[in-house]
Amino acid sequence: MQEPYVMLVDDEEAFVEAMTKRLSKRDLKIISALSGEEALEKLDNHRDVDVVILDVKMPGMDGIETLREIKARFPLIEVIMLTGHATVENAVEGMKKGAFDYLMKPCDIDELLKKVKEATEKKRSHEEKIREAAIRNALSFVE
Amino acid sequence: MAHEVHAPTKKGILANKTLWLCIGAAVFVIVGFLIPPPESLVKIISDQGFADQMIKWHLAHDVNEAARKTMIVLGIIPMAVIFFATEALPIGLTGILMPILAYFLGLLPEKEVGKSFAGDAPMFLLGVLAMGVVVVEVGLHKRLATWILGWTRGFLVPVFVLCISMSIIGSFISAHAMCAFMTPVIMAVYYGSVLAKSPSGQVEHDPALAKFLLFALCFSLNVGGVGSPAAGGRNVLMMGFWEGYKVPMDFFTWMKYGFPLAPVLGLMVAVYMLVIFGRNIKTKDLTPGLAALKEETKQMGKMKYEEWVTLGMLLLILLLWIFGGHGLGLGGPSLLALLIPVIFRITPWQKILHGISWDAWFMYCGALTLGELLKKSGAAMWLASTFLDALKSVGIGQGLGLWIGLSAFSGVMTNFMSDAGVTALLGPIVVPMSIMSGHPAEPWASGLATAFATSFAHFLIVGTPNNAIVYALGTYPDTGKNAIEPVDFVKYGFVAWILSLVLVWVLGFMVLFPLVGFPEGLLETARNVLMSGGAR
Numbered sequence: 001m002q003e004p005y006v007m008l009v010d011d012e013e014a015f016v017e018a019m020t021k022r023l024s025k026r027d028l029k030i031i032s033a034l035s036g037e038e039a040l041e042k043l044d045n046h047r048d049v050d051v052v053i054l055d056v057k058m059p060g061m062d063g064i065e066t067l068r069e070i071k072a073r074f075p076l077i078e079v080i081m082l083t084g085h086a087t088v089e090n091a092v093e094g095m096k097k098g099a100f101d102y103l104m105k106p107c108d109i110d111e112l113l114k115k116v117k118e119a120t121e122k123k124r125s126h127e128e129k130i131r132e133a134a135i136r137n138a139l140s141f142v143e
Numbered sequence: 144m145a146h147e148v149h150a151p152t153k154k155g156i157l158a159n160k161t162l163w164l165c166i167g168a169a170v171f172v173i174v175g176f177l178i179p180p181p182e183s184l185v186k187i188i189s190d191q192g193f194a195d196q197m198i199k200w201h202l203a204h205d206v207n208e209a210a211r212k213t214m215i216v217l218g219i220i221p222m223a224v225i226f227f228a229t230e231a232l233p234i235g236l237t238g239i240l241m242p243i244l245a246y247f248l249g250l251l252p253e254k255e256v257g258k259s260f261a262g263d264a265p266m267f268l269l270g271v272l273a274m275g276v277v278v279v280e281v282g283l284h285k286r287l288a289t290w291i292l293g294w295t296r297g298f299l300v301p302v303f304v305l306c307i308s309m310s311i312i313g314s315f316i317s318a319h320a321m322c323a324f325m326t327p328v329i330m331a332v333y334y335g336s337v338l339a340k341s342p343s344g345q346v347e348h349d350p351a352l353a354k355f356l357l358f359a360l361c362f363s364l365n366v367g368g369v370g371s372p373a374a375g376g377r378n379v380l381m382m383g384f385w386e387g388y389k390v391p392m393d394f395f396t397w398m399k400y401g402f403p404l405a406p407v408l409g410l411m412v413a414v415y416m417l418v419i420f421g422r423n424i425k426t427k428d429l430t431p432g433l434a435a436l437k438e439e440t441k442q443m444g445k446m447k448y449e450e451w452v453t454l455g456m457l458l459l460i461l462l463l464w465i466f467g468g469h470g471l472g473l474g475g476p477s478l479l480a481l482l483i484p485v486i487f488r489i490t491p492w493q494k495i496l497h498g499i500s501w502d503a504w505f506m507y508c509g510a511l512t513l514g515e516l517l518k519k520s521g522a523a524m525w526l527a528s529t530f531l532d533a534l535k536s537v538g539i540g541q542g543l544g545l546w547i548g549l550s551a552f553s554g555v556m557t558n559f560m561s562d563a564g565v566t567a568l569l570g571p572i573v574v575p576m577s578i579m580s581g582h583p584a585e586p587w588a589s590g591l592a593t594a595f596a597t598s599f600a601h602f603l604i605v606g607t608p609n610n611a612i613v614y615a616l617g618t619y620p621d622t623g624k625n626a627i628e629p630v631d632f633v634k635y636g637f638v639a640w641i642l643s644l645v646l647v648w649v650l651g652f653m654v655l656f657p658l659v660g661f662p663e664g665l666l667e668t669a670r671n672v673l674m675s676g677g678a679r
Binding site for chain 2: 002134
């Protein structure tokens with residue numbers, strides 16, 4: 001499988017930098033954003049992102065609102081919520097709103113990678129099904 | 144990523160289907176019931192026996208009533224043009240309208256209506272449509288793409304391989320499905336190539352390369368339509384019209400005239416694209432983009448049972464078409480494409496049923512009925528003699544001049560409406576017209592000239608589904624924006640259209656026609672049918 005393309009969204013810059021370094025070493029292509037608004041702006045020009053790792057608790061546009069916007073505008077992109085103990089309920093709410101899964105902070109890197117891989121496979125499988133549907137649809141075109 | 148294929152929707156007045164339904168119906172009523180039959184038409188149908196035949200069939204009591212019936216048939220033509228171009232009715236329903244009008248307005252005896260709606264051509268088409276479904280279901284199209292491009296590297300090699308292979312493939316299997324599959328593949332090759340050249344984290348797009356690759360794919364698949372009858376229903380329609388004049392052409396004979404043109408046209412597309420875009424393309428190495436395709440080839444592994452059976456079936460059907468002889472026709476071998484996948488359990492019957500475009504099939508059958516209506520009513524002969532007189536007055540009434548004129552006209556029309564629609568409307572007129580021109584290569588030569596040009600719908604996005612597909616699915620993976628604009632088809636497609644026509648005129652009409660030759664007695668046989676009027 002081609003390397004997953006992941007966006008990391010968290011308002012803590014130090015956390016984002018550290019995670020970016022760690023995940024890049026594990027053959028992931030990473031871009032980052034420090035807010036929900038920045039994430040949406042970047043996704044507009046990076047629609048080939050497979051998975052967004054999204055912090056639940058952020059100032060301004062929080063994780064749930066960002067998730068809602070991502071699902072509305074980029075429905076195929078999968079989202080993994082990152083949550084602290086105090087915000088587990090939010091993560092569960094996120095799952096109901098279409099998030100792929102959630103992880104508690106601090107998260108085990110191997111566990112995160114496993115979920116990123118599963119989410120990427122799901123996203124690419126959906127894209128493949130859409131491509132196949134377009135091909136089947138093309139068979140019905142009258143020349 | 145674009146999820147669905149939508150051609151730019153008709154806007155404004157063109158989108159008003161009810162309006163065009165009414166306009167089409169009004170034109171039909173005016174021509175069919177209100178305009179008096181011209182003297183020349185009455186003369187033809189009475190002198191050539193069409194009126195007598197209609198009286199014998201109890202469709203008319205006298206020549207005047209027979210002439211009125213012929214006018215009704217003539218009225219169907221502009222109505223069909225309007226309905227095909229605007230889709231005021233679904234295309235398949237426009238096809239079904241033909242036998243409906245034939246029954247209710249007494250234009251043909253009931254047995255003739257049924258016969259006209261079926262026959263070898265529709266059976267052939269049914270099989271070809273089923274073949275497309277099976278190839279896609281088992282994924283053989285993916286295997287083909289990886290075989291074709293997976294080994295290439297650099298820039299020129301993949302480009303030439305793409306154009307020539309797509310023109311050849313487009314001669315035999317559904318070009319539309321291949322286009323829908325290859326467009327995202329091409330964009331992935333594009334993206335991988337520009338990404339490799341971009342500074343890290345910052346994709347620098349190369350719009351010229353994207354357009355270059357997409358148009359190369361699209362136009363190559365378009366021009367493949369000349370290669371064999373299996374390329375498209377429009378070719379089969381023309382063969383059906385020839386059959387009506389007792390001069391059927393078999394599969395291999397068409398290939399002798401058309402198949403040598405396909406790769407040359409593909410080559411022309413490649414060279415033209417390089418000339419137009421070459422200087423503006425910044426990324427001149429596609430190897431990084433092709434690497435992903437190579438990876439996919441490895442992951443696909445060995446060919447599966449379903450793929451082997453499908454490949455075997457395609458080869459068997461092709462061999463039977465070429466060597467099976469007249470007894471099998473084209474329909475016989477084609478129908479195996481419905482039987483073999485089910486018996487060998489590679490595609491369920493329901494998938495085949497649901498995958499076949501019944502819209503297309505009804506349209507083709509209806510087109511054959513319209514052809515029969517035009518022929519048996521004398522409308523085709525009247526139109527043919529009228530047009531031929533006009534063409535003779537400008538010196539292109541026979542031979543090369545006629546073929547060039549017909550292909551140019553058909554080539555223009557095919558950009559505005561469906562290829563099969565063009566053939567359906569022109570075929571019944573071109574065939575008698577070409578017979579009357581008296582050239583020994585007729586009616587095959589003019590029919591081929593007309594049919595070949597319907598594969599050159601390059602310069603309008605609505606010209607052919609391939610154009611709509613590359614427009615809709617040809618999006619940049621990161622931004623989702625379309626790499627092509629509708630006006631690009633006019634900019635780049637118009638010259639490609641001219642070049643395609645000129646190549647067919649020179650290589651097809653001036654080289655292949657004399658080289659392959661035409662059978663003795665072709666014209667005489669067809670002329671006998673034409674002169675016997677409505678009796679046959």
